[in-house]
Structure formats: C-alpha cells, structure tokens
Amino acid sequence: MTLLRILTVLLAAGCLMGITTRSEEFLPDPDQEAKARTIMEDLRCLVCQGQSIANSDADLAHDLRVIVREQVAAGKSPDEVKQYMQARYGDWVLLKPPVKTSTYLLWLGPLVIFIAGGVVLFLSARRLKREGGDSLNTPEAGSGDDIL
Amino acid sequence: MSMRSKIYLILPVLIFGVLAVFLYKGLWLNPEELPSPLIGQQAPQFDLPPPRGADAGFKTADLHQGKISLVNAFASWCVPCHAEHPLLMELQRETDIPIYGINVKDKPEDAEAFLTRNGNPYNGVGADLDGRVSIDWGVYKYPESYIVDGDGKVLYRIIGQITRKTIQDIILPMAEKYNGQAAQS
Numbered sequence: 001m002t003l004l005r006i007l008t009v010l011l012a013a014g015c016l017m018g019i020t021t022r023s024e025e026f027l028p029d030p031d032q033e034a035k036a037r038t039i040m041e042d043l044r045c046l047v048c049q050g051q052s053i054a055n056s057d058a059d060l061a062h063d064l065r066v067i068v069r070e071q072v073a074a075g076k077s078p079d080e081v082k083q084y085m086q087a088r089y090g091d092w093v094l095l096k097p098p099v100k101t102s103t104y105l106l107w108l109g110p111l112v113i114f115i116a117g118g119v120v121l122f123l124s125a126r127r128l129k130r131e132g133g134d135s136l137n138t139p140e141a142g143s144g145d146d147i148l
Numbered sequence: 149m150s151m152r153s154k155i156y157l158i159l160p161v162l163i164f165g166v167l168a169v170f171l172y173k174g175l176w177l178n179p180e181e182l183p184s185p186l187i188g189q190q191a192p193q194f195d196l197p198p199p200r201g202a203d204a205g206f207k208t209a210d211l212h213q214g215k216i217s218l219v220n221a222f223a224s225w226c227v228p229c230h231a232e233h234p235l236l237m238e239l240q241r242e243t244d245i246p247i248y249g250i251n252v253k254d255k256p257e258d259a260e261a262f263l264t265r266n267g268n269p270y271n272g273v274g275a276d277l278d279g280r281v282s283i284d285w286g287v288y289k290y291p292e293s294y295i296v297d298g299d300g301k302v303l304y305r306i307i308g309q310i311t312r313k314t315i316q317d318i319i320l321p322m323a324e325k326y327n328g329q330a331a332q333s
Contacts, residue, residue: 046288049179059253060288063279088286090185 024062027069036072039081040065044095052095184286184305191219191300192284196274199251201260206248206274214298216326217246218319220270220310221282223254224262226290228309233266235310240269245323249273252282252290295322 027033040054045061053061053068064085071081085093097103186192195207211217220236222229240247249270251259259275276282285294295304295318303322306314 046182060283063283067283087185088283089288090183090286092182 024065025069027073029073032072033069035078036065036069039068039072039078042078042082042095043068043085044093046089046093180289181307182288184302186286186294186302187305189302191294191296191302192281194274194281194284196250196276196281198273199254199259199263199275200256201263202268202270202273204270204272206250206270206272208300210246210248210272211296211300212298213246215244215246216298216303216323217248217271217296219248219250219285219294219296221250221252221285221287221290221292222262223252223290224258225254226252229291230262230266232291232309233269235312235315236269237267239315239319243320243323245319246271250276250282250285250287252276252287253279295319297326 045056047058
C-alpha cells in the first residue's frame with residue numbers, strides 16, 4: 001500500500017515536471033503575458049521549423065521568448081517585436097508570411113486558381129447546355145424514358 | 149478532332165510538366181538553410197570581452213579594417229564546432245584572413261577548456277554569455293559563420309560546419325576577389 005502511494009506521488013510529480021520542462025519567468029501583469037504569448041504564437045522556431053516559439057523547447061526558442069517578454073514589458077507593440085525578429089531572422093521567422101511583391105503569388109495564387117476553375121466550369125457548362133440539346137437526339141431521350 | 153479540343157488535351161500535361169519541374173527543383177533545396185536578412189547589411193553593433201583563456205575580445209570596429217574576415221559563432225557544447233575547429237586552425241596558419249569568434253553561452257571554464265584543447269585561431273573572440281549578440285547576428289544553428297568585407301558589410305553566411313569544400317569554393321575565392329579589388333583601388 002505504501003509502495004502504491006509512493007508510486008502515485010512519483011507519477012504525479014513526473015506529470016508536473018512534464019508540464020514545466022523549463023522554468024520560465026512569466027510577466028507579472030497577466031494582460032502583458034497574454035499579449036506576449038500571442039506574439040510568440042506568430043513566431044517560428046528556427047531550430048524546429050514547424051513549431052512556433054511558444055510551444056518549442058529549443059534553447060533558442062526559450063531565449064527568443066525571454067526577448068519577447070522583455071520587449072512587451074518595455075511597452076513595444078506586437079509589430080515592433082515582430083520587426084525586431086524579422087530584422088535578424090528574415091520573413092521566415094513569421095509563421096504567417098507578410099503580403100509583399102515576392103509573396104503575391106503565395107497569397108493570391110489559390111484565389112486565382114479558384115476563379116479560373118469557376119470560369120472554366122461556367123464556360124463548359126454553358127457549352128454543354130448549348131451543344132447538349134442537339135447531341136441528345138430523340139431516340140436516345142425516348143429510351144431514357146423507357147427505363148424510368 | 150478540332151484544334152480546340154486538342155489544346156484541352158495537351159493542357160493538363162503542360163500543367164503537370166511545369167509543376168514537376170518546380171517540385172523537382174524543390175527536392176534539392178535544403179529547408180534548414182534559411183536566407184539571412186543581414187546579407188548586404190552592416191554587421192550588428194557589439195563589443196564583447198574575451199572569454200577566459202583568450203586575450204583579445206571582439207567588437208564591431210574589428211570588422212572595419214579594410215580586409216575580408218570570417219566571423220565564427222561557436223561553443224563548447226556544440227559538437228560539430230569541435231569537428232570544425234582544426235579547419236579554422238589551418239585557415240589561420242595558411243592564409244592571412246582574420247578570423248573572429250563569438251563564443252556563445254559558454255561557462256568561462258568551458259570556453260577556456262575548448263580553446264586550450266582545440267587551439268585559438270581567432271584574432272579576437274568575444275564571450276557572448278547571454279547569447280544576445282549571436283541573436284543580433286541571426287545565428288540559429290551552431291556553428292555558423294559569416295564572411296564580412298573590409299567595411300563591416302556582411303557578404304555571406306555559412307550555416308553549419310565549415311568544410312574543406314566551403315573553404316576552397318567560397319571563403320578563399322571571396323577573399324581573393326575582394327582583397328584583390330581593394331589592393332587595386
């Protein structure tokens with residue numbers, strides 16, 4: 001029984017350690033902390049490229065989180081913090097790529113393809129309607145009626 | 149078959165062909181090598197004291213001496229840095245390209261042990277204890293090296309370990325070209 005208790009406590013402690021793998025100083029002001037978190041969500045972890053720095057355990061991600069918190073505490077706006085990161089790590093550090101000349105294709109491409117698809121669909125539907133009336137001759141139409 | 153329906157038949161093949169070419173090229177890109185926004189810009193401003201075991205520190209003004217130089221971010225905790233170091237020693241012995249080091253987030257005793265064990269190829273080396281200077285350089289993978297021209301402008305970034313090939317194909321040609329031009333003018 002005692003063994004079971006000890007094991008339970010150890011298991012619970014293990015879970016807690018899992019949650020806080022690294023001690024981190026949060027900002028005392030919850031509003032600022034929330035603001036800092038939002039910024040972190042938008043910044044890419046350079047080491048583990050699929051993740052944001054908010055949920056990465058990499059050393060660099062930790063250092064960048066510290067910088068984000070510092071700058072938020074110093075009253076910097078989210079854009080200013082992101083500019084700081086962008087100046088050092090390029091557009092890549094932003095999980096959402098900025099809209100600019102070199103990324104027009106990226107942002108507008110899907111829309112262009114969607115509209116093009118719509119146009120093709122519309123044109124071919126119209127043509128089918130126009131030609132379809134002629135091509136479906138009476139005997140065929142009749143046989144359709146028979147089946148129904 | 150009309151001309152128009154022939155075009156419709158060929159179109160998917162063409163689209164596939166264009167896509168295939170781009171995707172094939174994409175296969176050979178290395179997603180770990182990110183472009184640096186620092187290329188073509190002035191190196192960041194900093195002034196770092198030397199770590200224990202080195203005499204000369206490293207500051208921005210060191211990069212304004214009219215000669216191309218190599219800046220190398222390294223640490224004792226970075227395994228490929230140990231493997232790379234003999235090449236830096238060789239570069240220092242056999243060429244006159246100044247090499248500067250940024251020792252990132254090392255304990256003083258670890259930095260000293262690293263330089264004692266592997267040698268010190270650096271004309272100046274700065275102890276970047278909190279890693280802020282390496283963040284200013286945009287370093288994200290260790291080791292990382294930068295080629296900087298004689299006026300402190302960053303020309304090139306080498307991500308990861310410097311190899312003999314990097315030295316032959318990039319560092320030496322760039323140094324030769326730049327220092328040659330500087331000598332003429």
